[in-house]
Amino acid sequence: MEIFERNFEENLAHFTHQLRHDQMTRFRTEFLALHYYDQAKLFKSLEDEDRLKIYQYLSPSELAEIFDMLENEHEEIEGYFEEMANPYAASVLSEMYPDNAVDVLNNISNRERVNLYLHLMPTDSAREISRLMNYLDDTAGSIMTTEYIAVDMDLTLQEAYYYLRQQAIDAETIYYVYVIDEEKHLRGVLSLRELIINEESKKVKDMMNTRVISVQVNDDVEEVAQLVQDYDLLAMPVVGFDSELLGIITVDDILDVVKEEAESDYSGLAAVDVSEVHETPGSAARSRLPWLITLLFLGMGTSTLISRYDALISQASVLSAFVTLITGTAGNAGTQSLAVAVRKITNKTEDTHVVKAFFFELLTGVATGLIVGIAVFLIVVAWQRNIALGGVTAVSMAAAIIVANLAGALIPKLMDKIGFDPAVASGPFITTLSDLTSVFIYFTVAQMFMDYLL
Amino acid sequence: MEIFERNFEENLAHFTHQLRHDQMTRFRTEFLALHYYDQAKLFKSLEDEDRLKIYQYLSPSELAEIFDMLENEHEEIEGYFEEMANPYAASVLSEMYPDNAVDVLNNISNRERVNLYLHLMPTDSAREISRLMNYLDDTAGSIMTTEYIAVDMDLTLQEAYYYLRQQAIDAETIYYVYVIDEEKHLRGVLSLRELIINEESKKVKDMMNTRVISVQVNDDVEEVAQLVQDYDLLAMPVVGFDSELLGIITVDDILDVVKEEAESDYSGLAAVDVSEVHETPGSAARSRLPWLITLLFLGMGTSTLISRYDALISQASVLSAFVTLITGTAGNAGTQSLAVAVRKITNKTEDTHVVKAFFFELLTGVATGLIVGIAVFLIVVAWQRNIALGGVTAVSMAAAIIVANLAGALIPKLMDKIGFDPAVASGPFITTLSDLTSVFIYFTVAQMFMDYLL
Incomplete structure (x- = not known):
């Protein structure tokens, strides 16, 4: 001590x-x-x-x-x-x-x-x-261990117990005893608890649980992690195509999977790998620059677009005051809907059809956009005493939010469908993309009502 | 079957x-x-x-x-x-x-x-x-269970084993046997594995592990989760102020803690609670609106600021083309540094002093800002054939990135110091705040070099 x-x-x-x-x-x-x-x-x-x-x-x-x-x-x-x-x-x-x-x-x-x-x-x-x-x-195979305890189904509990005692030093977990037949097919499972509280003379095959939860060796580790959590298991058996027992995955490795998964989703949303620890500012900067520079080029698209409305801005410079308000708010809404969408996909909480998801997010965007739009209208009219300007800002804001919402929800869903990791569609990507659409919407609407603005 | x-x-x-x-x-x-x-x-x-x-x-x-x-x-x-x-x-x-x-x-x-x-x-x-x-x-107390197995240190392993068999049906885990003295102080632990592989006649007190990892009943659940992961435990004993054993926390509850913690960090970064499942678009919109409306008011600050530079924009409307580029990029950089900072605090990977963190992020911001600034300079000069405009954009961009980086890193650190959950400082909050500082920097720099811009 x-x-x-x-x-x-x-x-x-x-x-x-x-x-x-x-x-x-x-x-x-x-x-x-x-x-x-x-x-x-x-x-x-x-x-x-x-x-x-x-x-x-x-x-x-x-x-x-x-x-x-x-x-x-x-x-x-x-x-x-x-x-x-x-x-x-x-x-x-x-x-x-x-x-x-x-x-x-x-x-x-x-x-x-x-x-x-x-x-x-x-x-x-x-x-x-x-x-x-x-x-x-x-895959399940990449994190499984082969040091499990498996017994023949014809043993008695006492025989199984003695076998377990002999194997206990090497096995990674002894708290589940897997039951296999002559061809190594997984036939059942007995917890050590069940093994020690039941009558010694009983047969393993009569006491074992035949509804054993198992995964295939090529199953995704995240799905395995979900099952371990759902069923509160301490270890998960891994089988091959013919149900032959190949290994087990223990709960300590599942904890690592859950942690890494969370870290990678979080990193994706922020467009930076938060799991790396950087010793020097130079190496920290290097890890952040690729996304920043990539998004800079997307952002240049927005700048080019704005420069096309040069004449409009010269006529009504008050318009520039609300550009960042609209791009910023739409970006925030897009980030929210992105995060919700990515989490739904990761958790597989629902497997809704793209069309259904489209309408859900469309309606959410309409509801959000409507309320934010009304708020903006009131603020702008009170401040600038210009109803047309209030109207243009409010309508653009609502439309920009609806579009950002849809982009945030559907981009990860489409990425998932075509086999990419949806978590890569980061918050910064969505906000930068939404800047472009928001600016386009804003100036298009402003142009339409130009006569009333001045 | x-x-x-x-x-x-x-x-x-x-x-x-x-x-x-x-x-x-x-x-x-x-x-x-x-x-x-x-x-x-x-x-x-x-x-x-x-x-x-x-x-x-x-x-x-x-x-x-x-x-x-x-x-x-x-x-x-x-x-x-x-x-x-x-x-x-x-x-x-x-x-x-x-x-x-x-x-x-x-x-x-x-x-x-x-x-x-x-x-x-x-x-x-x-x-x-x-x-x-x-x-x-x-706290550890809020997730512990009292259905553990504890034995007296003077028992033999055989006696302990028989006691465990009797208790096995009720206990939440039987895989650790805790050893207590007459006053219920936690004195040691024996895994069931150790109990069954050692000589039955040995005494519990001679075989037990006295370096038992335990937590206090008021310890934070996230710290407990970290310890369980570090030590690869299946259960963690919880003790009171006098080391008396009060309960245990099992690994399935730790998995829930890890999952909830990750979900809450992720929600924080996106400014929306991703753990809620919404049945209707209305309820989804309701969960997203509070942050959007709050940030709308912060965004109005940026609009007010821009409107003050009305005269400047009228003179050089080309300036408006780069507002979203600068606010967007600085916002992205701020989101990255926020995410890294929040994760460092959550993981307690380092307990650096605020001043040290300040200089680290300052230098990271300078390195990032410098490189992005150079890129912007080259792009703007090539596009607009205006060196002064390139210089103004590049300098503002670099300065805006440095400020956003610092804000992203220091706001969560300060929140943590004064006892708030740093994860509440969301990405959308940082981008909206950074819009304000970026616009201020941009127009201040532009004003200074106005003569060269036209």
């Missing part, structure tokens, strides 16, 4: 001291008593020379426990592996949970190094990992 | 038929064999009259299993409870997991009804639930 109570910096200094003074026994006793996550946090913060000591002090399987906690920090991990002797690195990888080892290997850019590791590790680990590496990104 | 294979609509028709033809035995056999989540989906889709039958066919504890799956649909649940006889409703509530029952009761608007239910249920359930209802929203 003593060490645990100290804060992180003190802990780090304490262990660094032990490493530098060759206190291997004390280091191992104290360090290995920590939770793997705390071990990982300390490991990451060590100086390079001290990390090299760690590779001498800890066995590959002890280090593998730490690396299983670091699974999402691919760049750092790649660096750590380069520091190690190759056979040691291969051992660490083979001791990690296969899904995490696959994750690490898939993120090593040097393919020769990956092959070297696979050659240096035990054949069965290498075969296991190579097989998992074949699954496509974002 | 037969029923399970059919699709949802057929299932619904099948069970509706049984309910209407009083086939209670067949209904119970087939319906109760389904997974609780599927039972819940069917239950929700039944007609009112058929639901009333369900209250006769299913026992309170059978219905409680269904309601435990519906925990997040508060409005519907409130309606269902109103349909039931009060004693039956109270029984259902007392059979639900206490955290879910609390969730339901907290969302019933009629306080007298809540009290009635509490009076009608068994005293110990009522006491348990009332106690949990006292914890504030978004």
Whole structure:
């Protein structure tokens, strides 16, 4: 308890001291008593020379426990592996949970190094990992592990329990026991709870739940995540085309999927990748510039359009006062409808037809536009004492909002239909696009009522 | 298997038929064999009259299993409870997991009804639930359950295992066994895995993990969610001020927290609550209008500002062509920096000082502004053949981006410091605010170089 109570910096200094003074026994006793996550946090913060000591002090399987906690920090991990002797690195990888080892290997850019590791590790680990590496990104197969517990349906509960006890050290979760037949087809599931509360002499096949929720190996990870949430599962079995059990996905990996999915939707809406952490303003700027420059060209379209109405503006310069009000408000409305549409698609809360969605958003836009239009009319008339100007502004505003609403709702829906990720249609994209349509609407309406404006 | 294979609509028709033809035995056999989540989906889709039958066919504890799956649909649940006889409703509530029952009761608007239910249920359930209802929203206490397994540290593993088997039916998770002393202080934890793989005769106190990760009852749920993710836990123990064990939070509730948190950040950025599902365009419009109208008034500030530069625009109407380009691009940059800032605060990835954050964003803004400025200069000069106009546009653009960047980064940071949720500072708010500053910068710069512009 003593060490645990100290804060992180003190802990780090304490262990660094032990490493530098060759206190291997004390280091191992104290360090290995920590939770793997705390071990990982300390490991990451060590100086390079001290990390090299760690590779001498800890066995590959002890280090593998730490690396299983670091699974999402691919760049750092790649660096750590380069520091190690190759056979040691291969051992660490083979001791990690296969899904995490696959994750690490898939993120090593040097393919020769990956092959070297696979050659240096035990054949069965290498075969296991190579097989998992074949699954496509974002499919159930890419995040599943093969370290599950499966039993034959003809065992008794007691036999199954003894088998489970033997396997318990290696398995990633022991809390579900999957039941398979001779051809490895998934036939049922027993929770460990059911296994231990029922009569030992009963047969697995009589006690198992045959309505087992499972996913196909090529199913999208987001759909898997939704099912795990809906059914409150701790692990999800993954089967192949013939219902053969291939692996399981555990709830900790599902939490990562949910988090990454949310981060990517959020990044999409803002047109910047919020999951990257930038050390320097230069690298932060680099990550933001591509969208800004792309949208700058779209924005130039709006400028070109406005410049065409030069004569109109010269005659009635009061018109320019309301350009940003209309583009801004329509952009805001478009962002709202975009966010609602993207979320509906992601959540698959409803699978409405494009035509139905069109009319829904049309009516929402009409209702919103009408009310904002009335507000604008009142404000402009009160301020400028010009009913025609109020009318032009109000009608343009309403029309611009309706168009922005429709664009915000339908663009992601169409992108989804043609197989693109709808979250890529960002808020800034919609506002910039809506600037163009809003300006067009505004000046067209203004031109029509020019005689009354002056 | 037969029923399970059919699709949802057929299932619904099948069970509706049984309910209407009083086939209670067949209904119970087939319906109760389904997974609780599927039972819940069917239950929700039944007609009112058929639901009333369900209250006769299913026992309170059978219905409680269904309601435990519906925990997040508060409005519907409130309606269902109103349909039931009060004693039956109270029984259902007392059979639900206490955290879910609390969730339901907290969302019933009629306080007298809540009290009635509490009076009608068994005293110990009522006491348990009332106690949990006292914890504030978004604290660990508000989502914890009291149905955990805790054992005395002096037991042997065998004794602990037998105790666990007895308790297994009621506990929300049996996969962690918490170890407490006579005063109920949390002293350690044993996973069920450790319990079953170790020698039965060993003492709990010798085998338990004393570095148990726990949270205080008043800790923020988002912090709890982060810890569960970091440490890959299936449940988190919740303790009071004196380390006494009060409850546990299970990973399925953590998944809900992560999901709600992501939804609320996303909603904040878009200035619309994406978690609400609207049946009619009118209700969708109502949810979007408050922000639109509020921002309309802020936008009027920009219009007022532009109208002050009426004389300038009359002289050089070409200026109006670039207003939306500058406001649009600065708004996009502001949205990006806002999103990055909000995510940094939510993730607590770094706790940088406001001053440091200021300089970081200042430099990011300068780098971004410089590059976009150069691009704009080249485009405007090539298009309008007017170097002064190119210079004015480029300088204003760069300055507007720098200001928007700073506003986007610092407003959420300041809101967080003074105790507001930074996610409320939405993208539309930043773009509308940035319209004002951008227009001010643009016309000020233009005025300064007026002589060269014409």
